[in-house]
Amino acid sequence: MEKFVIGVDLGGSNIRVATVNLKGKILTRKVQPVKKENRNVVIEQMIDLIDSLMNGKIKGIGISVPGAVTPSGLVWAPNLPNWNDFPLENILRSRFPSLEVVVKDDRSTAVFGESRFGVAKECKNFVFMIVGTGIGVGLMLDGHIYSGTRGLAGSMGWFIVDSDSHSSGSKYETFEEKAAGLAIKKKYGLNGQTIFNKALEGDVKALEILENIGKEIGIGVANLVAIVDPEMVVIGGGVAKSWKYIKYGIQYSMQKWSHPILKDIPIFCSSLGDDAGILGVSQMVMERMCD
Secondary structure, X not given: OXXXXXXXXXXXXXXXXXXXXXXXXXXXXXXXXOOOOOHHHHHHHHHHHHHHHOOOOEEEEEEEEOOEEOOOOOEEEOOOOOEEEEOHXXXXXXXXXXXXXXXXXXXXXXXXXXXXXXXXXXXXXXXXXXXXXOEEEEEEEOOEEOOOOOXXXXXXXXXXXXXXXXXXXXXXXXXXXXXXXXXXXXXXXXXXXXXXXXXXXXXXXXXXXXXXXXXXXXHHHHHHHHHHOOOEEEEEOHHHHHHHHHHHHHHHHHHHHOOOOOOOOOEEEOOOHHHHHHHXXXXXXXXXXXX
């Protein structure tokens, strides 16, 4: 009997669930906005969605979360209410005791999914930058996911990209505050989807905004490749929908700011779109079941 798993991509804005087979084919899927009243509401929403896809062929559940997962399985997710040292894996194991349960950070699941099913299948050293509500980077180094000592490796949204010191103190701006979804809405008064839709219509201002967003992302990429020296960079998350508009800004910043030997590192849009995290965490479950 063919085995299936349920993959869950819990984001800062939406929650996606899908039934996935061993070959990475998504058979059914559902998407809902995250109900952020409190963390119990989020958990109940997640469990309800999982239950709606449950059948006798489901052998495991994988959860991709927007933050960090400690080696002991505790979740820290700053874009969700009160998710600090939250024992999500234990909660789900108690609710689904007969199933294999895996909880991983979205950076790791995205880079793993791309390494198994996407444009980076032949790469042992590459990075996957997720630009959505927040920003994070999955690191595939020598064929293995690198998560760091505390599960925080790749937390690139926290990079300081601009600072201005004053006698009264200091203020600073992070990469996430420059280029992520919430920053875009704050700066331009429109969300990313609206800007994208206007760009499709040929709106000159929207096209200019997306090029500027690409330049901001490109500065982050230039910093990142100087640290990792990867074979390639993959860009995913919500911003990937606007790839054809932002890529020129990214290339501009790479040529202007990157290490001279690293200016021409290949940069691709994720071939998996919104499914990178779901496919990645589902494959993690599958491989654990086969061990």
